[in-house]
Every structure is written in structure tokens, then in C-alpha cells.
Amino acid sequence: MELFLMTVTTGVMVGGIYALVALGWVLIYKCSGVLNLAMGELTLIGAYVSLSFYSMGVPFLLSLAISLVIGFILGILTERIFLDKLIGEPVLTVIMVTVGLSFFFKGCVELIWGTDTRVFTPAIFPLEPFRVGPLVIGQVYLWSFLAALLLLVIFVCFFKYTRWGLAMQATADDEMAALSVGVSARFVYAAAWAIAFMAAGVGGTLLGNINGLNISVAYLGLLVLPAVVLGGLNSVPGAIVGGIMIGLLQNFCGAYLDRFFPGGVKEIAPFVFMSVFLLFKPYGIWGWERIERV
Amino acid sequence: MSPDNMILKINNIEVKYHEVILVIKGVSIEIPDGGIVALLGANGAGKSTTLKAVSGLLKHEDGEVTDGSIEFMGQRIDKLGAEKIAKMGIVQVIEGRRVFEHLTVEQNLKVGAHMRKYGRSIKDGLEMVYHYFPRLKQKRNETAGFISGGEQQMTVVGRALMTQPKLILLDEPSMGLAPLLIHEIFNIITKLHQEEKISILLVEQNAKLALNVAPHAYVMENGRIVMDDSAEKLKQNPDIKDFYLGMTDFGGRKSFRDVKHYKRRKRWLT
Numbered sequence: 001m002e003l004f005l006m007t008v009t010t011g012v013m014v015g016g017i018y019a020l021v022a023l024g025w026v027l028i029y030k031c032s033g034v035l036n037l038a039m040g041e042l043t044l045i046g047a048y049v050s051l052s053f054y055s056m057g058v059p060f061l062l063s064l065a066i067s068l069v070i071g072f073i074l075g076i077l078t079e080r081i082f083l084d085k086l087i088g089e090p091v092l093t094v095i096m097v098t099v100g101l102s103f104f105f106k107g108c109v110e111l112i113w114g115t116d117t118r119v120f121t122p123a124i125f126p127l128e129p130f131r132v133g134p135l136v137i138g139q140v141y142l143w144s145f146l147a148a149l150l151l152l153v154i155f156v157c158f159f160k161y162t163r164w165g166l167a168m169q170a171t172a173d174d175e176m177a178a179l180s181v182g183v184s185a186r187f188v189y190a191a192a193w194a195i196a197f198m199a200a201g202v203g204g205t206l207l208g209n210i211n212g213l214n215i216s217v218a219y220l221g222l223l224v225l226p227a228v229v230l231g232g233l234n235s236v237p238g239a240i241v242g243g244i245m246i247g248l249l250q251n252f253c254g255a256y257l258d259r260f261f262p263g264g265v266k267e268i269a270p271f272v273f274m275s276v277f278l279l280f281k282p283y284g285i286w287g288w289e290r291i292e293r294v
Numbered sequence: 295m296s297p298d299n300m301i302l303k304i305n306n307i308e309v310k311y312h313e314v315i316l317v318i319k320g321v322s323i324e325i326p327d328g329g330i331v332a333l334l335g336a337n338g339a340g341k342s343t344t345l346k347a348v349s350g351l352l353k354h355e356d357g358e359v360t361d362g363s364i365e366f367m368g369q370r371i372d373k374l375g376a377e378k379i380a381k382m383g384i385v386q387v388i389e390g391r392r393v394f395e396h397l398t399v400e401q402n403l404k405v406g407a408h409m410r411k412y413g414r415s416i417k418d419g420l421e422m423v424y425h426y427f428p429r430l431k432q433k434r435n436e437t438a439g440f441i442s443g444g445e446q447q448m449t450v451v452g453r454a455l456m457t458q459p460k461l462i463l464l465d466e467p468s469m470g471l472a473p474l475l476i477h478e479i480f481n482i483i484t485k486l487h488q489e490e491k492i493s494i495l496l497v498e499q500n501a502k503l504a505l506n507v508a509p510h511a512y513v514m515e516n517g518r519i520v521m522d523d524s525a526e527k528l529k530q531n532p533d534i535k536d537f538y539l540g541m542t543d544f545g546g547r548k549s550f551r552d553v554k555h556y557k558r559r560k561r562w563l564t
Contacts, residue, residue, distance in 0.1 A: 087354075163404070163407075163408055166397070166401055166404055166405050166408070167405060167408050169394070169396070169397060169401075170394045170397065170402075170405040173394040173395055173396055173397065174392050174393075174394055174395075175354075176351060176354060176388060176392065177388055177392040177393075177394065177450075178394075178405065179351060179354060179376045179377065179380075180349060180351060180376065180380065180385060180386045180387075180388055180454075181380060181385060181405060181406045181408060181409075181453060181454065181456070181457050182376075182377050182380030182381055182385075182408055182409045182457055183377070183405065183408050184377045
């Protein structure tokens with residue numbers, strides 16, 4: 001029983017971080033219809049930037065803020081340099097470009113920061129865990145989860161109530177029609193990339209705090225894909241629920257199945273689950289169904 | 295009409311797609327300030343392309359105005375981007391009822407108000423649209439993808455109104471709608487024109503309807519303007535009567551031979 005409860009809590013907490021990265025993914029998809037396959041690398045860059053500043057002695061929150069600013073700038077640059085010319089081109093082309101970007105970013109990261117695993121020293125979150133009855137929760141997990149929730153609220157409000165949020169959704173729906181009423185598609189895309197970079201940066205920093213930071217954090221980007229697809233590609237709450245589901249699934253497989261199938265059930269379980277799930281709900285939990293009127 | 299009170303002047307423009315496909319070969323249109331002008335023509339004549347050239351959406355489809363000029367209130371706009379043109383007060387209602395399907399009706403309208411910065415003015419705009427389209431007020435919280443075709447057309451026109459336009463480019467507002475609804479929508483459009491003093495360039499396949507609304511009309515064929523006259527005179531023109539209004543002299547059915555004859559005559563014209 002204790003194992004079960006522990007698995008649930010850890011699952012939910014890790015899921016919170018996945019959800020954060022998934023948010024960035026959803027954001028880009030929501031307003032441009034592009035699956036950003038470089039999401040993992042965005043996570044990596046954000047994490048490394050904040051780690052660098054932190055090891056220089058800058059306070060943690062400040063270095064996180066700096067990584068947000070740099071993420072914002074990088075996001076806009078990426079959009080301006082690589083993707084701006086592709087507005088109006090087929091979505092598949094753009095997706096291929098994001099694959100290229102992912103290799104490019106990975107190369108840059110290795111060039112600048114090397115391939116050794118780095119850790120945040122001194123540790124930011126106290127190692128002393130919270131204890132609630134029989135439950136033991138690591139502080140890193142708890143804070144990450146709270147950060148994810150906070151960002152969720154911010155994103156939902158942004159999309160529902162601000163004029164730029166609406167403009168972004170409108171552009172996702174019908175770019176041409178959005179242009180015709182004076183929405184600047186270029187601005188919308190730049191904003192989406194900037195925000196995605198920032199969300200990924202926060203996610204990456206938190207993850208780096210849990211396991212240390214090396215290039216493999218980028219694979220998280222791929223792991224988040226099932227979360228995003230499960231939730232429905234363009235649903236912000238879907239990203240959160242999807243992220244938590246994947247977190248739970250991973251931890252359960254790790255706790256119960258690893259004994260029978262040693263090595264790696266944890267890694268593939270989300271993908272197996274995603275495939276089966278999509279057979280029954282092709283648009284994910286809250287994805288936009290294509291509206292077809294007869 | 296003196297040239298001064300023209301809100302839009304299209305001077306002999308030529309439009310190419312992908313730098314090679316010549317779609318519009320010399321089109322000139324003038325719209326008086328506060329007037330309605332209709333642009334008629336068959337499928338593929340280049341009507342929509344002309345509208346897109348004016349609104350700047352052409353650049354988005356890899357098209358370009360390669361010759362001639364477009365002037366809006368005395369300023370050249372043919373090299374400007376779509377958002378700039380929208381800011382100046384031209385809005386195009388794209389053909390085919392392109393609502394933002396996943397947003398509600400009210401959100402659709404709010405996107406139209408994107409260029410207005412203040413909440414108050416958005417509210418006023420919504421009031422105005424609901425005044426002209428009371429039906430939208432009932433449907434304000436419904437997802438735009440699921441409302442009826444007529445309501446979608448109203449949403450799209452309402453959305454265009456939210457941009458506070460000086461000139462609306464209306465592309466086939468009647469397409470695929472029931473006659474009664476078309477009637478309703480056209481009534482509202484005329485009312486809008488009279489009360490809000492908005493100039494309109496109306497593209498239609500339904501020539502009868504267009505000629506009743508607009509006092510002046512142009513006829514396009516194969517990327518050229520082939521006729522340009524007041525609506526009254528066009529209604530009397532035998533070719534227009536035959537091929538756009540679908541009326542023959544003796545009220546009988548049209549034989550295919552006559553159509554071929556007209557095609558041959560058209561070749562002279564173009």
C-alpha cells in the first residue's frame with residue numbers, strides 16, 4: 001500500500017514537470033499547427049542557461065528569471081531566422097525544419113556546455129523531504145508541481161481573456177481570415193515560440209534539479225509527445241492531464257512491471273499507452289475535433 | 295464623379311502568382327467614397343484575386359501586383375502588407391464563410407476587434423454588431439463551427455465590422471445560402487452601407503442580386519474588365535441579360551449553340 005501511494009505521488013509530481021514542457025508544445029501547435037520536434041532541446045537550453053548563472057553565484061530565482069529572458073530572446077530569434085520565411089508553406093515543411101533545429105540546438109549545447117552531467121551546486125531545494133503521514137515527498141517534486149499549476153492558470157487566462165491569446169487561437173484556426181482582420185501572423189508566431197522557450201526553460205531547470213543535467217534531458221521532449229497527444233494537441237488543460245497521466249504511468253511501470261520485464265518498460269510504456277489510447281480517441285482527451293458540417 | 299472623392303482606385307493592375315502565372319491582366323476599378331460597386335464574373339475570372347490584391351492577402355499566397363497601382367484615399371497600398379492595409383481601414387470578407395471554427399461567436403467578433411486597444415471600444419463594437427445582427431446575440435456563446443451557414447456569414451461580416459473599416463471587400467456573401475437568408479443578409483449590408491457610411495466592393499456570382507444593390511458594376515472575364523457601366527444599363531445589356539441574369543428574349547430555354555456563339559464573341563472582347 002505504501003508503495004502504491006508513493007508511486008502515485010511521485011507520478012503526479014513528475015507529471016507536473018512533463019505538463020510544463022507539454023504546455024510549450026501545445027502553445028506552438030495551437031497557434032501555428034506545427035509539431036515542434038525541437039521541444040526537448042528548448043528544455044535543454046533553458047536548463048543549461050539557468051545552471052550556468054546559478055553556478056556563477058547568481059541566486060536561483062534570479063538565474064531562472066535570466067533564463068526566461070534569454071529564452072524569450074532565443075524564441076523570437078529562432079522564429080525570425082528559421083521560421084519566418086516558412087509562413088504560408090505546408091506544415092510538414094515546418095515540422096521538418098524543427099527536426100533540423102533540434103539537431104542544431106543539441107550540437108550548440110554540446111559545443112558550449114560539453115557532455116558531462118552537471119548538477120546544481122549547492123542544491124537548491126533542501127534534500128529533507130516533506131512527510132505527510134506515510135507519504136514522503138521530495139521538495140523538488142512538490143515545487144515543480146506547484147510551478148506547473150501556476151503556469152497552467154496563467155496560460156488558460158492568457159488564451160481566454162487577452163486579445164493576443166484570442167488572436168493566437170484565431171491564427172491557429174484560419175490564418176488567412178486572421179490576417180484579413182489585421183492580426184499580425186508574424187507577431188503571433190514569434191510570441192508562441194518565445195513563450196514555448198520560456199516554459200521549456202522552467203521545465204528543464206526543474207528536471208535538472210532532480211536528476212542532474214546532461215544531454216539526455218532532451219529526450220524528455222520526446223517523452224512529452226505522448227502527454228501532448230493524449231491530452232489533445234491543442235488543449236492547455238489536456239497538456240496538464242496528459243503530463244500527469246504519463247508521469248503516473250511511468251512510475252507505475254517502474255514500480256510494478258520492472259521486476260518482470262527488467263530494463264526500460266518505463267521508457268516505452270507511455271508510447272504503448274498512447275498508441276492504444278489513440279485507437280479509441282483519435283483527438284486525445286480534449287483535442288479539437290475537426291468540425292465538419294454536413 | 296471627380297477623381298478626388300474616390301476612396302479606392304485600382305489602376306491597370308497586373309497580378310502574378312509564383313512569379314509566372316499571370317492571373318490579372320490590366321484591371322482598373324474606382325470606388326467612390328461611401329459607394330457600393332459590384333464586380334461580376336464567372337468562376338476563375340479573377341474577382342477574388344482582385345480583392346486579395348487590394349487587401350494585401352495576395353502576398354500570403356505568393357502572389358504579387360507586378361504592374362499598375364492601387365491607391366486608397368490617395369495613398370499607394372499595393373506594396374504594403376495585409377496588416378498595414380487592415381489598419382488603414384480596408385477589410386476583406388473572404389469567400390466561403392471562414393469563421394474561426396473553434397471559438398465562440400463572440401470570441402470571433404473580439405478577434406475582429408484585435409486592432410482596438412481599449413475594452414470600452416470593443417464593447418461598443420459588439421453592441422453595434424448585435425444591433426445589426428440580433429441573431430448573433432442569441433448565439434454569442436456557441437461555437438462558431440456549429441452554427442448555421444447564414445449565421446456564420448453574419449459572424450464573418452460582423453467580424454469585419456469590428457475592425458472599424460472604411461471599405462469592406464465582400465467576396466460572395468450569398469454563396470451556398472438559402473434565398474431567404476441571402477435576402478436578409480443583403481438587407482443588412484445595404485443598411486450598414488447607408489447608416490455607417492462604409493464603402494463596399496461586392497463580388498458576386500449572383501448578378502441580379504448584385505445589380506439591385508450596387509448602382510455601378512464591373513464585369514470581369516479572364517482576368518480583364520470587359521464591361522463597366524451603371525447597374526441600370528447593365529441590366530438592359532443583352533449579353534448580361536443572357537449570360538448573367540439568365541433571361542432570354544422570349545423567356546424560353548437557352549440552347550447550347552447560343553452559348554458557344556457567346557464564347558466566340560467573348561474571344562473578341564478579351
